[in-house]
Amino acid sequence: MDLSRSAAWSALVSHKHKVETLHMREMFAADPERCNRFSIQWKGLLFDYSKNLVTPKTLELLMDLARQAGVEERRNAMFRGEAINFTENRSVLHTALRRPQGESMIVDGLDVPEAVAAVLHQIKEFTAKVISGEWKGYTGKRITDVVNIGIGGSDLGPCMVAESLKPFAHGSIKVHFVSNIDGTNIAETLKQLHAESTLFVVASKTFTTQETLTNAMSAREWFLNDAVQPEHIARHFVAVSTNRDKVQEFGIDVANMFGFWDWVGGRYSLWSAIGLSIALYLGFDAFMELLRGANAMDRHFTEEPIESNIPVILAMLGIWYNNFFDVHSHAVIPYDQYLHRFPAYLQQLDMESNGKRVDRLGKTVEYATGPVIWGEPGTNSQHAFFQLLHQGTGFIPADFLLPLKTQNPLGDHHDILAANCFAQTEALMKGKNEQEVREELMAAGLSDDTIAMLLPHKVFPGNRPTNSLVFNELDPFMLGALIAMYEHKVFVQGVVWQINSFDQWGVELGKQLAKVILPELQGGEEIDAHDCSTNALIEAYRAMRGQ
Ligand code: F6P
Numbered sequence: 275m276d277l278s279r280s281a282a283w284s285a286l287v288s289h290k291h292k293v294e295t296l297h298m299r300e301m302f303a304a305d306p307e308r309c310n311r312f313s314i315q316w317k318g319l320l321f322d323y324s325k326n327l328v329t330p331k332t333l334e335l336l337m338d339l340a341r342q343a344g345v346e347e348r349r350n351a352m353f354r355g356e357a358i359n360f361t362e363n364r365s366v367l368h369t370a371l372r373r374p375q376g377e378s379m380i381v382d383g384l385d386v387p388e389a390v391a392a393v394l395h396q397i398k399e400f401t402a403k404v405i406s407g408e409w410k411g412y413t414g415k416r417i418t419d420v421v422n423i424g425i426g427g428s429d430l431g432p433c434m435v436a437e438s439l440k441p442f443a444h445g446s447i448k449v450h451f452v453s454n455i456d457g458t459n460i461a462e463t464l465k466q467l468h469a470e471s472t473l474f475v476v477a478s479k480t481f482t483t484q485e486t487l488t489n490a491m492s493a494r495e496w497f498l499n500d501a502v503q504p505e506h507i508a509r510h511f512v513a514v515s516t517n518r519d520k521v522q523e524f525g526i527d528v529a530n531m532f533g534f535w536d537w538v539g540g541r542y543s544l545w546s547a548i549g550l551s552i553a554l555y556l557g558f559d560a561f562m563e564l565l566r567g568a569n570a571m572d573r574h575f576t577e578e579p580i581e582s583n584i585p586v587i588l589a590m591l592g593i594w595y596n597n598f599f600d601v602h603s604h605a606v607i608p609y610d611q612y613l614h615r616f617p618a619y620l621q622q623l624d625m626e627s628n629g630k631r632v633d634r635l636g637k638t639v640e641y642a643t644g645p646v647i648w649g650e651p652g653t654n655s656q657h658a659f660f661q662l663l664h665q666g667t668g669f670i671p672a673d674f675l676l677p678l679k680t681q682n683p684l685g686d687h688h689d690i691l692a693a694n695c696f697a698q699t700e701a702l703m704k705g706k707n708e709q710e711v712r713e714e715l716m717a718a719g720l721s722d723d724t725i726a727m728l729l730p731h732k733v734f735p736g737n738r739p740t741n742s743l744v745f746n747e748l749d750p751f752m753l754g755a756l757i758a759m760y761e762h763k764v765f766v767q768g769v770v771w772q773i774n775s776f777d778q779w780g781v782e783l784g785k786q787l788a789k790v791i792l793p794e795l796q797g798g799e800e801i802d803a804h805d806c807s808t809n810a811l812i813e814a815y816r817a818m819r820g821q
Contacts, residue, residue: 275342277633277772278641282339289335290598293327297737298703301329314584316574318746319755321584325703326591326671326739327599336590337580343770345580352765353576355381355537359776360634366776367535368542368761369572372565372754381537389535393547396532397561400512401553404473405446412506413470421450421463422551423493424477425485426622428514429453431544431757432477432551434619435564438612438753439552441681442560449555452493455485460492469500469510475551476513479540481520484785490524514547539776541622542761560750567754575762585762588673588741592763593770595671595739596645605663605672606649609695610748613675617649620760627764627775634772643771653694663702669738674699675756679747695742705736 277283302308302324312324312333328336352358355365370379370386379386403409407416422432433451436443443449450467452460474493478486490511497510504525512530513521516538521531532547544552545565553561571585580586595601604624606617628644650658652674663670676695680688711732715725745752768775794801794812801812 275772277343277639277770280339280342282335282342286332286335286339286594286598289332293329293332294599296327296329298325298327298739299705299736302703314582314587316584317570317755318752319584320742320744321587322742322744323587323591325699326594326741327737328591328594332594333581333587333590336594337586339593339770340580340586340590340766343772345586345766345769348769349576349762349765353572355379355386359539359774361774361777361779362536364776365537366539366542367537368539368545369569369758371538371545372569372572372758374569384535393533394562397547397550397553398558400532401550401558401561404554405444405557407446410509411470411472412501412503412509415471417447417473418471419448419450419467420473420475420551420554421452421467421493422475422477423452423460423486423489424475424514424548425453425483426626427540427543428477428479428483428486428548430615430619430622431541432549434613434615435544435549435552435753435757436555437615438610438748439556439560439564439750440612442556442750444555444557447554449551451551452489453485455488457492460489464493464496469497472497472510473554474511475554476511476515476524476526477548477551478514479516479534479536479538479543479548481513481515481517481524484788487524494525512550514550540778541626544757556750563750564754567751567756568758569754570751571755571758571762575758585759586766588759588763589766589770591739591741592645592671592767595669596642599669600642601668601670602642602645603670604645604647605670606647607652607655607672607674607698608649609652609674609676609691611651612681612748614651616675617647619757620649621647623760624764626778626781628768628771628773629780630768630771630773630775632773634774639771639773641771643773644767652698653691656694656698660698663738664705664734671739671741672702673741673743675743675745677745677748677752681748699740699742701734701736702738702740703736705734705738706732707736708733 309322309324313320313322348358352366353369355367357363357365359366365381367381367386371390375387375391404417409417411417422429429451436449450463452463476486476490498504507525508527508530511526513526514532515521516534516536518528518531522528532550534543534546538546545568549561575583575585592604606620608616624647625644630643631638633639663672674695676692708729711729712725715728765775791812795815801809
């Protein structure tokens with residue numbers, strides 16, 4: 275099917291011409307039921323999408339597009355374990371990691387629920403031992419610090435969850451995350467630690483990732499400076515991976531390895547043993563609650579008609595702006611300091627999944643795919659980039675997330691936070707027109723000339739779309755649900771764009787070239803194999819370092 279020439283697509287192109295003449299202010303004024311019409315309540319989550327550039331007809335047409343693209347069929351195929359990641363011939367079954375025990379599902383000869391349950395059991399036993407102090411370091415002291423060494427999906431998920439759920443930590447273990455190959459990351463982390471009470475979790479799906487293995491080697495050296503005896507490594511290094519041979523090759527006892535499977539994509543892996551550092555930090559029960567929240571969202575996604583399906587609506591609104599308004603940027607603004615890594619996590623989830631330029635048939639797409647995802651917590655972001663959101667030349671749709679309950683009740687901080695969150699979505703929607711600005715300036719007693727000069731600068735066009743996601747509390751269940759909601763949003767968009775959201779070949783070229791350049795930086799031969807810019811950069815690096 276040629277997406278951009280399909281009937282559903284064409285209907286949306288014509289419809290957009292009508293909608294772009296409307297202002298949300300007028301749409302709200304004309305329809306007192308607009309908020310009820312365009313919002314969903316689900317298990318303590320209120321999803322209000324009424325402040326979008328949509329009419330009931332828009333939603334109808336967007337759902338036609340979703341149906342035409344086969345969203346429901348492909349969703350069912352994913353949950354059934356079909357190899358929808360066809361470029362790697364893999365199933366996509368991160369949802370099976372959070373499914374309660376039930377019917378068996380065989381994938382590549384593996385009983386998936388049985389295998390998942392076995393690893394969960396291993397995590398449960400291990401975390402209980404470490405947290406209780408039964409698992410001891412080489413001098414007999416308990417473990418007080420866990421360092422997760424991983425990158426991409428083997429870092430961002432666990433790190434974001436640990437940061438988000440800090441108030442739920444049991445408190446006897448601190449967790450640290452080392453990802454960057456920049457030695458500063460591990461050096462600054464190790465400065466805070468003692469080898470005898472530190473446990474390293476080396477997390478890598480492939481166990482071949484240069485950054486992770488280099489950081490793990492440096493951690494090993496640091497540890498051996500202190501512990502001296504290599505046999506002590508077994509009590510201080512565990513691995514999370516799908517690659518048993520490489521774990522063994524690295525020198526980690528496979529008895530201390532937590533496995534997962536190639537049908538768990540890196541950016542979808544926090545639900546697997548990659549979540550080990552989460553379980554160590556929060557306790558196993560909180561980790562299970564996270565899984566339960568995600569599973570509840572999976573059920574909503576699979577059971578709810580697409581018209582009232584939160585991830586589907588989020589996805590189709592994103593497509594509305596990306597493909598019909600040519601807006602290729604999407605902001606995520608959590609009004610919760612604990613969610614400060616959430617936008618970074620979503621960047622990998624969304625941009626690594628849907629940053630694709632060919633469709634499933636390998637044909638270059640004739641429409642935009644994944645947008646740029648970015649954001650920072652409110653209210654800091656208000657004092658940084660909101661100027662552009664309000665008065666920049668284009669609009670950027672944004673998701674606003676807010677918990678109703680704060681983990682830190684302190685005076686009226688939370689009311690002020692919430693007031694700002696709601697006020698920003700109202701301001702972005704309403705704007706301030708010329709007449710309102712004029713009246714305000716006149717009331718301030720300004721002269722006609724000053725008013726004429728200031729007026730255009732003070733007008734806010736408004737009509738800028740936002741989604742509000744307001745939830746009771748940022749607890750493990752709700753966080754699990756929110757993450758799964760975004761996973762499914764990304765999935766639906768990938769289906770509509772007819773791309774494979776589950777591979778990431780685009781990250782390979784740079785990795786390969788870095789392997790070529792590394793020996794050149796360290797050697798003394800003349801550099802002429804690259805373009806003149808790259809040659810000059812390598813030469814300059816060597817000259818400045820006195821090589
Ligand atoms: O380079 C991208 C990537 O492959 C991500 O998809 C992945 O999450 C990350 O690297 C880390 O990979 P691994 O877990 O195999 O070390």
